[in-house]
Each structure stands twice: as structure tokens, then as C-alpha cells.
Amino acid sequence: MDTLFSSEEHGGLDLAELEKSGVSPRQLTDFSVNSNPFGPAPTVKKAIQAVNLSIYPDRKSHLLRKALSAKIGVVPEHILIGNGTTELIWLTVQAFLKPDDQVVILGPTFSEYRRAANLLGARVEEARAAPPFFEPPLDRLLELIRRVKPRLVFVCNPNNPTGKYLTENGISALLTACKDRSILVLDQAYESFVNAQFFSKLPADNCLILRSMTKDFALAGLRLGYALGSQTNIKKLERFQPTWSVNAIAQAAGLAALDEIAFYQQTIQKLILEKSRFFRQLEESGAQLVDSEVHFGIMKVNQPARLVRQSFLQRFILVRDCTSFQLPQYIRVSTQQESDNLKLIDAFAKIKKE
Ligand SMILES: Cc1ncc(COP(=O)(O)O)c(C=O)c1O
Structure with a gap:
């Protein structure tokens, strides 16, 4: 073996x-x-059995987007449903990066940020937490953002793989450093595992929040996620999303899960x-x-x-x-x-x- x-x-x-x-x-x-x-909750398993497999899924995940927007308290235009958080990461780099743009990452972390940014031809710099404690090097990250003025900053919070969590003060320091030239992409795929909260607040205009319903609602075989941000940024992501990328079973599962919070x-x-x-x-x-x-x-x-x-x-x-x-x-x-x-x-x- x-x-x-x-x-x-x-x-x-x-x-x-x-x-x-x-x-x-x-x-x-x-x-x-x-x-x-x-x-998944028993009612989620039941809901997916009722899906009609012979018709296309709704292209805009309309019902799920509306239900989520009611939970979060924003209009649906602030939300984009994706085929997992991973799709939303890829849409983000496609929407915002061009070759030679600078990207900053707080590491060590989920590999898709770097992989996607590299494929777009961007240059990636990392502020990396060190053993043995792996505390996030916030000051170094802030200094890097101020120095290289990246187009995108990826922060996974709480972080995969270390499980470290930046508090609200840390996040607001990052947003201040990003000003209006950098967008902070806050991957909150594991946020609910810290506080049992499944819905984030609408962030500032220079921030995109990514959430994973895959992780929250035990849907790894289906994949589902959402991005939350300004209407302008959400529209930019949406332009790159392949039609029908969120399948009908995932939409039905997500909708049923929202009734089982x-x-x-x-x-x-x-x-x-x-x-x-x-x-x-x-x-x-x-x-x-x-x-x-x-x-x-x-x-x-x-x-x-x-x-x-x-x-x-x-x-x-x-x-x-x-x-x-x-x-x-x-x-x-x-x-x-x-x-x-x-x-x-x-x-x-x-x-x-x-
Ligand atoms: C930080 C982080 N973001 C996103 C994902 C992917 O989530 P999804 O399955 O919703 O695409 C993972 C999966 O491992 C992850 O660790």
C-alpha cells in the first residue's frame, strides 16, 4: 500500500x-x-428526492437567492449563489484580475486562491504564519498590503488548515489598509463552526464575503455556496458564471436547509x-x-x-x-x-x- x-x-x-x-x-x-x-437534515434529503431531473435548474437560483436575502436582510442583488465556494473564488479572480496584477494571501491556506490567481497571470505574495503557534501575522499582512497595493487580498477566516480566527478588529484593520484600491476576499467557509451563525452581515464595498453551504449543511456531494457584497461587485462575478452551474438538486437542498437552521x-x-x-x-x-x-x-x-x-x-x-x-x-x-x-x-x- x-x-x-x-x-x-x-x-x-x-x-x-x-x-x-x-x-x-x-x-x-x-x-x-x-x-x-x-x-444533512432529514427534510433536506426528502426535498432532493422531489426534484424533477428532466428540467434545467433555474439559471439564477432565484428561490434560494430570495430566501437567503430574507435571512440576511438585504436585496437579492447583493448575493450570488455558486457551485460551491470554489466556483465563487474562480469567478472573483476572473472578474477582478488581469495578468501582472498583484494578489496578497494570508498563508498557509486553501490552495485555490493561489492556483486561480496564477492561472490569471497575477503575481502572488504571501504573509505566512509560522510554527509552532501559527498565529496570523496581521502586522506583516497589513504592511504587505500597503506596500504592494494588491488588487485582491485573500483571507480565509477561520483559516484552513490552521483553524486560526481573526477578530473583527483585525478584519477592520485589513479593510482600512485595502482602502478603495484593493478588495478583501474574506472566505468564511468555516465561520459557522466558530459561532453557529450561517449568515454574514453585508460587508463594506471593498469586501466580498464567501460562504460555503457545502460545509455548513453537509452537502459535499452537491456543492453550494454564496458570495455577499456590493451590488456592483456581485454583478461583476455574475458575468463570468457559466449558465446553469448550480444544479437543481443543490438549489433544492439549499432551500430546504434554510428551513432547518x-x-x-x-x-x-x-x-x-x-x-x-x-x-x-x-x-x-x-x-x-x-x-x-x-x-x-x-x-x-x-x-x-x-x-x-x-x-x-x-x-x-x-x-x-x-x-x-x-x-x-x-x-x-x-x-x-x-x-x-x-x-x-x-x-x-x-x-x-x-
Ligand atoms: C477555505 C475553503 N474555502 C472553500 C472551500 C470549498 O468549499 P466548497 O466545497 O463550498 O466549494 C474549502 C474546501 O475545502 C475551503 O477549505
Whole structure:
């Protein structure tokens, strides 16, 4: 099995990789993906069964956009529904960047910002948090923004993979540094895992907020997200969106999920409790975890993360090798339901003894 598994840009199952190894996806418990582990609400599953598969989805996700706008308290023109937050990241770079434009990123972080900006020919600079604590280097980031005057600034808050969270004061300092020449793209894909809030406030005109209904509502197989910003910026993103990119099942799931906010808030409260228990037990077993504000976090493994991932895989557990974040001695684990978390703790104890 050892040569078959490689470090990846993203978590999740890779069926080709598993096929080569003879491991069935059903045998695996996945700790490499950070979405809500408590599954979609029963009414969401029911709603998607009622979707008529033979007609095209609404091109503007009209009903979902209207329902979200009512929850947030803004007109629908401030919102764009996307095929996951990832699509919204790509629409943002297409709408705002041209070759040689400057982009600033707070790292280490989600790789799609750099990948998309590079493909548009932009130049990317990063202010990077350092081990062992990975505190976000806010002063360096502010200095970089003032110096290079980027077109876009990407900040993932709370951050993937470190789970660090910038407070409102930090964000407002960033907005001040951006002035009206830079747009702050605030990826809040994991915001609800800090505060159980699924809706952000309309940001300043020089800010675009991205949210992931994929993560919030356990819809990783469907993908859904929304951008929130000024009507002018939202219109710019919309111009680049492929027609019908948000499929009918995802729209129906999103709409049904909005009627189940109390259910999802309870799942987040449960997850917050389970995370404290899981991380405490891991630490008691000798894991070197970095403090995280969310249900996932990174841990130092003192040997190549690639090999540690393989050792877990031999026990049918998938963790995220952080080599692609340039953290080759760290893995990322995401809290699951209690019975699964116990499996990881057990495997960790065995791997440590090897
Ligand atoms: C920071 C961040 N943003 C966006 C995404 C992608 O979200 P979605 O599945 O909604 O496209 C991820 C997924 O890992 C992520 O970590």
C-alpha cells in the first residue's frame, strides 16, 4: 500500500487511488474533509428526492437567492449563489484580475486562491504564519498590503488548515489598509463552526464575503455556496458564471436547509463539544495539536506526513497530509462523530508505538 498514496492538494476520497490499493471507500473513515459531520437534515434529503431531473435548474437560483436575502436582510442583488465556494473564488479572480496584477494571501491556506490567481497571470505574495503557534501575522499582512497595493487580498477566516480566527478588529484593520484600491476576499467557509451563525452581515464595498453551504449543511456531494457584497461587485462575478452551474438538486437542498437552521445550529453545538473532547483525548495520547478555533486542526507528527497518512490508511482512516501547504511534518484532522473519533484515537496510539 505504501507507494500508492500520495500527498494531495485537497482532502477527500480519491477513488482512483483507492482502486489501485484495493481499499473500498466504504471501509474508510474520512477525517480529511472539514464539512459538518452530522449529515444533512432529514427534510433536506426528502426535498432532493422531489426534484424533477428532466428540467434545467433555474439559471439564477432565484428561490434560494430570495430566501437567503430574507435571512440576511438585504436585496437579492447583493448575493450570488455558486457551485460551491470554489466556483465563487474562480469567478472573483476572473472578474477582478488581469495578468501582472498583484494578489496578497494570508498563508498557509486553501490552495485555490493561489492556483486561480496564477492561472490569471497575477503575481502572488504571501504573509505566512509560522510554527509552532501559527498565529496570523496581521502586522506583516497589513504592511504587505500597503506596500504592494494588491488588487485582491485573500483571507480565509477561520483559516484552513490552521483553524486560526481573526477578530473583527483585525478584519477592520485589513479593510482600512485595502482602502478603495484593493478588495478583501474574506472566505468564511468555516465561520459557522466558530459561532453557529450561517449568515454574514453585508460587508463594506471593498469586501466580498464567501460562504460555503457545502460545509455548513453537509452537502459535499452537491456543492453550494454564496458570495455577499456590493451590488456592483456581485454583478461583476455574475458575468463570468457559466449558465446553469448550480444544479437543481443543490438549489433544492439549499432551500430546504434554510428551513432547518435550528437543526443545523444544534449540530454545530454538538460538534463544538465533541471537538473539545476529541482534541483533549488526542493530546492526552501525545498528539502535538496546534490550538484551533474550529473543529479541525493541524498536528505535528515529527516524521514525513506522507508516511503518517499511509499508516492511518492501513487502518482505514483518512487524514490530510499537509505537505501541499508546505507543512510536510503536519497532518490535519477534522472532528467527526464520537464513535469515529474513537477509531482515530485508537489508531494514533498504535501508530505511535510502531
Ligand atoms: C477555505 C475553503 N474555502 C472553500 C472551500 C470549498 O468549499 P466548497 O466545497 O463550498 O466549494 C474549502 C474546501 O475545502 C475551503 O477549505
